[in-house]
Amino acid sequence: MYSSKITGLGYYVPENVVTNDDLTQWMETSDEWIQERTGIKERRWIDPKTEDTTAVMGAKAARIAIERAGLTKDDIDFIIFATLSPDMYFPGGGVQIQDMLDMPTIGALDVRNQCSGFIYSLSVADQFIKTGMYKNILVIGAENHSGGLEKSTRGRGVTVIFGDGAGAAVLSRTEEKGKGILSSHLHSEGKHAKELALIGPSTNRWVPEIIEANDPEDASYFPHMNGQFVFKHAVVRFSEAIIEGLTANGLQKDDIDMLIPHQANLRIAQFIQKKFELSNDKVYNNIMRYGNTTAASIIIALTEAWEEGKIKEDDLVVLAAFGSGFTWGSVVIRW
Known part of the structure; x- marks a missing residue:
């Protein structure tokens, strides 16, 4: 393998x-x-x-x-x-x-x-x-x-x-043993899909409907987010995904050298950091400079952390995300 x-x-x-x-x-x-x-x-x-x-x-x-x-x-x-x-x-x-x-x-x-x-x-x-x-x-x-x-x-x-x-x-x-991606963990809960979604345009609201409606009050063509609802679910699912990854590899929270959370909201990241009792040098955030770049956020943050020398050989790096779908997950890496 x-x-x-x-x-x-x-x-x-x-x-x-x-x-x-x-x-x-x-x-x-x-x-x-x-x-x-x-x-x-x-x-x-x-x-x-x-x-x-x-x-x-x-x-x-x-x-x-x-x-x-x-x-x-x-x-x-x-x-x-x-x-x-x-x-x-x-x-x-x-x-x-x-x-x-x-x-x-x-x-x-x-x-x-x-x-x-x-x-x-x-x-x-x-x-x-x-x-x-x-x-x-x-x-x-x-x-x-x-x-x-x-x-x-x-x-x-x-x-x-x-x-x-x-x-x-x-x-x-x-072929190095115990290096690279140790495990990944993926989840979804579609019943909350419309709490963070872009409803149209879609195959349910396609071009003829857009032209016919021509309604400036129709907000369905822009992203919608139920902010408080998403926040409450995010802090729970982030934690679950991180714990799942650690448990699968026989690790503890103290083993984490760097946590890169999806940059959804700095308040969510701070909540998770406090819950896992991680020091500032063990969590990387850059949402202050870039906002939420969705699928790009973790990889941009991971790259910056590596460029700044904050991730070193043999470090345990945990990536975790939560977002629309709802979908969430984690990846545990031995660098």
Whole structure:
């Protein structure tokens, strides 16, 4: 049985910085109001004048990850692309990456698990490698939220939270015992799907309905979130996923060297940190600078933590996410 380990990391965020004060031109809000509820100070939004899209950002992050892995594009056997905001309704971003990076005709898989997208994608990649099917898999999380947010007072509860960006990891085969991904744990609870969702456009509310309705009061075409409901579930599921991962590997909370939580809300991350009695140097957060980048958030944070020397050889790294679906999960890694 093979194991898989992360051999390359990279991320890309747009240059355009949108501060909390900037948002006041579109909605009734304030820096104090946003920071108090989310911990966010600024986020990156794509400048429409640039070439950036979800796939373009993913490709930029991927090139960095592949180079850092000491590989070339021709060494990659498979692509997994996680996003809730693809450039097109179909096809998905995976095939765009294959084209943009001028890769051989390898397979490309798209994962639509929103905030848990990178966790799910990493788990799938790990299984492909452990079975011996592939040797090097490119895993990408990328999001263009700004193109679909309701930039008004009505939409501020969602709009102030989300940012754009992309991250990528190369997962490679290893025969080292006890290294790399130790386990992954995935869950869902669809009865709460509409508590954090984008209802339309969809095949239930398609182009004819959009044209016929033409109703400026219809908010169904923008993301909806029941914030308090999501928060209450998140703190429970985050904890469960982390404990499940530790238990599966005979580990304790004191064994964690670095926890990278999905960057949904700084208050959620702080709650989890306190519950697990982790010091500040054992939890990495960057939501203050980037907002919630959904499928990209964990991989961007993981890359930054590694670049800053906060993750070292043999460290126990735990990744955990919760989001729309509801879906949640964790991945336990021996670096």
